[in-house]
Amino acid sequence: MKHKTFFWFVLPSSLAMLLFIFFPIVSVLIQSVHVDTEQVIKEVTNCGPFGCETISSIDQEATQALKQDNPLGRFAGFTTYLDRRHLAIGEISTAWRSNNGMGDFFKQLMNLPFYKALSFTLAYTFIVTPLVILFGFVIAVAVNSAVKWVRGPLIFFSLLPMLVTPLVGALILFWMVDARGVVGAALQYLADDPNLSVKASTPLTWVMLMVYGVWHSAPFAFIVYYAGLQSVNKETLEAAMIDGASRWEQIRYVIIPHLLPLTTFIALMQLMDNFRVFEPIVSFSAEAHATSLSWAIYNDLGGETRQLSSAAATSVLTILGICILLLPVLVRTWRDFSRK
Amino acid sequence: MTANTQKKSRALNLLLIGVLFTWMTLAAFPFLWTLWGSFKVEGDFFSKANWANALTGPLTLKESGGLFTGAGYHGAWIKEAFGIAAINTMIVCVFVVTISLTFGTLGGYALSRSTFRYAFWFLIIALIFRAMPPITLVSGYLPVFFDWNLWGKLPTAIIVLVAINQPFTLWMLHSFFKNIPKDLDESAMVDGCNRFQAFRHVIVPVMWPGVITTGLFSFLLAYNDFAVTAMILSKENQTMIPKISSFLGSTQTKGNVMFAVAAVVSATAPLFVMVLFFQRQIVSGLTAGAVKG
Numbered sequence: 001m002k003h004k005t006f007f008w009f010v011l012p013s014s015l016a017m018l019l020f021i022f023f024p025i026v027s028v029l030i031q032s033v034h035v036d037t038e039q040v041i042k043e044v045t046n047c048g049p050f051g052c053e054t055i056s057s058i059d060q061e062a063t064q065a066l067k068q069d070n071p072l073g074r075f076a077g078f079t080t081y082l083d084r085r086h087l088a089i090g091e092i093s094t095a096w097r098s099n100n101g102m103g104d105f106f107k108q109l110m111n112l113p114f115y116k117a118l119s120f121t122l123a124y125t126f127i128v129t130p131l132v133i134l135f136g137f138v139i140a141v142a143v144n145s146a147v148k149w150v151r152g153p154l155i156f157f158s159l160l161p162m163l164v165t166p167l168v169g170a171l172i173l174f175w176m177v178d179a180r181g182v183v184g185a186a187l188q189y190l191a192d193d194p195n196l197s198v199k200a201s202t203p204l205t206w207v208m209l210m211v212y213g214v215w216h217s218a219p220f221a222f223i224v225y226y227a228g229l230q231s232v233n234k235e236t237l238e239a240a241m242i243d244g245a246s247r248w249e250q251i252r253y254v255i256i257p258h259l260l261p262l263t264t265f266i267a268l269m270q271l272m273d274n275f276r277v278f279e280p281i282v283s284f285s286a287e288a289h290a291t292s293l294s295w296a297i298y299n300d301l302g303g304e305t306r307q308l309s310s311a312a313a314t315s316v317l318t319i320l321g322i323c324i325l326l327l328p329v330l331v332r333t334w335r336d337f338s339r340k
Numbered sequence: 341m342t343a344n345t346q347k348k349s350r351a352l353n354l355l356l357i358g359v360l361f362t363w364m365t366l367a368a369f370p371f372l373w374t375l376w377g378s379f380k381v382e383g384d385f386f387s388k389a390n391w392a393n394a395l396t397g398p399l400t401l402k403e404s405g406g407l408f409t410g411a412g413y414h415g416a417w418i419k420e421a422f423g424i425a426a427i428n429t430m431i432v433c434v435f436v437v438t439i440s441l442t443f444g445t446l447g448g449y450a451l452s453r454s455t456f457r458y459a460f461w462f463l464i465i466a467l468i469f470r471a472m473p474p475i476t477l478v479s480g481y482l483p484v485f486f487d488w489n490l491w492g493k494l495p496t497a498i499i500v501l502v503a504i505n506q507p508f509t510l511w512m513l514h515s516f517f518k519n520i521p522k523d524l525d526e527s528a529m530v531d532g533c534n535r536f537q538a539f540r541h542v543i544v545p546v547m548w549p550g551v552i553t554t555g556l557f558s559f560l561l562a563y564n565d566f567a568v569t570a571m572i573l574s575k576e577n578q579t580m581i582p583k584i585s586s587f588l589g590s591t592q593t594k595g596n597v598m599f600a601v602a603a604v605v606s607a608t609a610p611l612f613v614m615v616l617f618f619q620r621q622i623v624s625g626l627t628a629g630a631v632k633g
Contacts, residue, residue, distance in 0.1 A: 001454045005535045009450030010462065013443040013506050020503030021469050024480025031479060071483075142359040152619070154360065157368045159615050159622060164371075165564040167581050168604050171588075172370045175377075175601065178386060182373060185391035215366060220626065227627035247352070276473035279566055282585060294473045294567065301478060301571055308479050315476035322471050330464065337460055 025319070031312035032080055034073040037066045073309070080313040087317075088112045114314070117291040118321075120206070124292065125274040125325075128213035132270055133263060135214060136221020141251070143222070144229045155223070162219035170283030173212050205289035212280045217273070221266045228262045229255070271325055293318045371608065378605045379408040382598050412602030416587075422603050424576075425583040428494060429563065432579055435498045436562035437555050440505045444558075445551060447506070448513025449539055453522065463511065470507035475567040477504075485572060492574030500572060501562050508561070509554055515628055516550030517543070553625035556618055563611070580607045 001009075040062035045054050082089045091112055099105035109115045143154050161169060176183040179197045188196045198204045232255055240250050278294035281287060287295065293314060300311035373394075377385040380400045387393035400409055416422045451459050481500065485491035520543060528538040563581075570582040578586065584607065587600040615622065 001450060001535065003456070006450045006454050006456075006459070009535075010447045013447035013510060014462075016443060016499070016503040017466070017469060017506050020481075020500050021472075021477060021506075024477040025472075027480035027484070028476065031483070071487075138359060139363050142356045142363070145356050146360060154364065155623065156615060156619055157364055159619065160371060160612070161367050163560060163611055163615055163622070164608055165566070165581055165611070167564075167566045167585060168607055169370075171584070171600070171604055172374045175386070176370060176373065180386035180388050182391045182394065219367070223623055223626045227623070272471040275471075276475070278473070278475065282566070285588075294475045297475050297479065298567065298571075301482065306482065308483060311479040315479055318476050319472055322473070323468070326468065326471055330468075333464065 028312045028315045030072065031308055032316050033075065033077055035076040035080060035309045036073045037063070037070055038074070039063045040066060076309075080309050081317070084112065085310055086114045086313050088114060113291070113296060114317070117293050117296045117314075120209075120290045121275060121277060121292045121294075121321075123206070124210060124213060124277050125271060128210055128217065128274050129267060129270040131210075131214045132217040132221050133266055135218040136266065137225050137259070139218065139222040140225035140229055143226060155226075158219045158222055160219075161215050162217065166216060166279035167283055169216055170212050170280035173208075173215070174284045177208060199284070199286075202289040205284065205286050209277075209280050209284060209286060209290055212284075213274060213277065217270060220269070224262050224266055225259055228259045232258050268326075268329055272322070275322055275325060293321070371612075374601065375605055378412050378598070378601045379410065380598075381409060381411065385598065385601065412598035413606070415596065415599040416603040416606065420583075420587065420599055420603075422580070422583060422606065425578050425580045426606070428573075428577055429579040429581075431494055432498055432501065432569075433559055433562045436501045436505065437558045439498070439502045440509050440558040441551055441555055443502065443506060444509030444513050444554065445544075445547065446539075447510050449517050449543060451510060451514045452517035452520075453525075463514065466507035466510050470511070473567070474504050474565070475571070478568060478571045481572060491572060492577055494573070494577050497569055497573050497577075497579075500568055501565060504568065505558050505561050509558060512554045512557065512625065512628065513550060516547070516554070519550075520546060549621075549624075550628075552618075553621045553628070556614070556621055557625055559614075560611075 040059040041056050042059040042062070043054050043056045045052050081087055084091055092109070095105055095108040099108065110119065139158065143151055143158075146154060164172075173183075175181050177187070177198050178184050179188070179199070184196075184198065187198065188194055198208050237250060237254050240254050245253065276294050277292045278298065281290060281292055281295045282298075287299070291299075297311045297314050297318070300307040300314065377394050380394060380397045381403050383399040383403070384393045384397045387399075393399065397407055401407060403409070404411060451463060482491070485496060490496045524546075525535075525538040525542050528542045529535065533541065565579075566581045566585065569579050570585065573579065573582065575586075580603070584600060584603045587596070587603060
């Protein structure tokens with residue numbers, strides 16, 4: 001295809017991405033190194049019958065004028081990145097010097113908003129992803145061995161947890177694990193503790209969020225593996241059987257190698273999607289026990305005071321995180337491509 | 341596959357049936373439970389006394405006189421005007437899908453036919469964009485949208501969702517077009533068509549299966565989005581998902597949780613119907629990316 005034709009064909013698409021993905025990234029970068037303009041304080045002296053007093057108040061006009069002149073605010077360098085809400089360098093070094101053992105240090109670390117969000121995001125990503133792959137595989141093998149006519153309905157119901165809106169799916173589970181819901185009641189019965197509440201405990205909240213994550217994403221791995229199982233070479237399988245391979249050996253030496261490239265694909269998609277975990281935290285109102293990077297950005301942007309600089313700094317750190325996560329894949333793709 | 345070629349032991353059969361049964365319960369039960377519960381009153385759906393009240397509904401009988409009550413739906417649709425949110429969602433979805441597919445087919449076609457190195461880089465950049473959580477972009481949108489008075493309006497949300505959707509659409513359609521033989525459009529060009537005419541007359545008639553599948557996923561993205569729509573739509577223009585989350589924040593008074601339950605069921609119903617009709621396309625779409633790399 002000629003350069004010129006290519007250009008015209010991809011123009012609408014690239015224009016959309018340029019305007020609404022690339023420029024916003026640049027804008028986020030710029031915002032993250034600026035902070036709001038300082039408010040201009042003026043001092044007014046009021047003299048009354050009991051003497052004079054000086055009141056300092058915000059000079060709205062002057063502040064507005066200053067804002068007009070510097071719409072971005074004032075340049076702050078990396079101060080937003082280093083403050084308590086983000087990388088918290090000062091707090092960490094204090095905690096490092098004055099801690100009582102590693103446990104205490106980590107406890108202090110978890111009180112810092114950024115590290116709290118980061119630790120949950122990473123734990124979620126790296127626990128949910130392998131579990132999704134494992135459960136997806138088990139379900140795919142089970143469905144594949146079922147009689148033909150039940151497979152359609154099985155796939156139909158399997159798709160639901162994945163396709164339903166994350167916020168809605170998480171809410172449905174949340175209402176069930178509520179202390180007054182059916183799963184909550186079952187847990188209380190099993191644990192023999194009538195006051196057990198998943199919402200009130202940090203470890204249980206983490207587990208609940210991860211259970212949601214596996215429930216939501218396992219169907220994806222299942223569908224991909226199921227499609228992969230349809231294309232397993234039957235002759236290889238038969239040959240293995242004739243050679244006396246047991247069922248497990250067939251899975252281990254024929255099916256798993258066949259599904260390996262699919263696993264890379266599932267892992268890549270799941271790493272990307274799990275790293276942005278956000279909706280379940282809103283649904284479970286879990287912010288007291290678990291926050292994620294996306295939730296931290298959402299929290300900064302919402303409410304009365306939109307803290308754009310703070311949100312921008314977290315956004316940049318999140319984008320850096322996803323780049324690090326993707327780096328191995330990108331390097332591999334590049335090598336494959338150069339070889340071609 | 342193995343079912344015909346090998347006899348399974350009884351224990352293995354039981355294990356497989358056990359797995360399937362457990363998974364089916366996990367996948368379907370929450371939806372059925374919530375659907376059933378949405379027709380009860382709050383005291384039954386969230387019962388302190390006995391979880392089985394959600395099934396039998398003694399309080400529902402006492403409060404509303406019947407075994408089922410539509411109070412939750414009435415509250416959500418009539419009192420809280422969930423219908424407006426539903427219409428907004430419909431508008432957003434229709435436009436996002438149409439525009440995404442128009443942009444995406446053109447771009448995806450070009451990417452599948454270009455042999456130059458920049459086409460590869462284009463796809464890699466799209467992959468990176470696809471990987472970024474959409475909410476990281478929002479703080480980039482807000483100041484500009486406020487300044488230019490674009491904030492809160494449906495068209496703004498539509499174009500933003502189209503852009504966020506593009507990387508995925510391009511990848512998907514690119515792999516579909518790769519499967520359409522090159523000879524098809526190239527022979528049309530030998531016959532005197534230019535590239536666009538070849539695309540229009542030869543490729544467009546055969547591209548619909550891929551376009552429908554991609555369209556389903558674009559629809560899901562627009563329908564399911566919470567992070568972006570919650571941030572850039574004003575209260576009057578809210579779509580369904582942010583509306584549901586606003587139910588949670590504001591309606592803690594007794595009975596109003598059922599509004600949210602009813603709204604959740606209402607928002608899930610269209611997805612249910614979609615899966616029912618398009619199961620095959622969705623499955624083929626999910627695997628398309630995997631099988632072709």
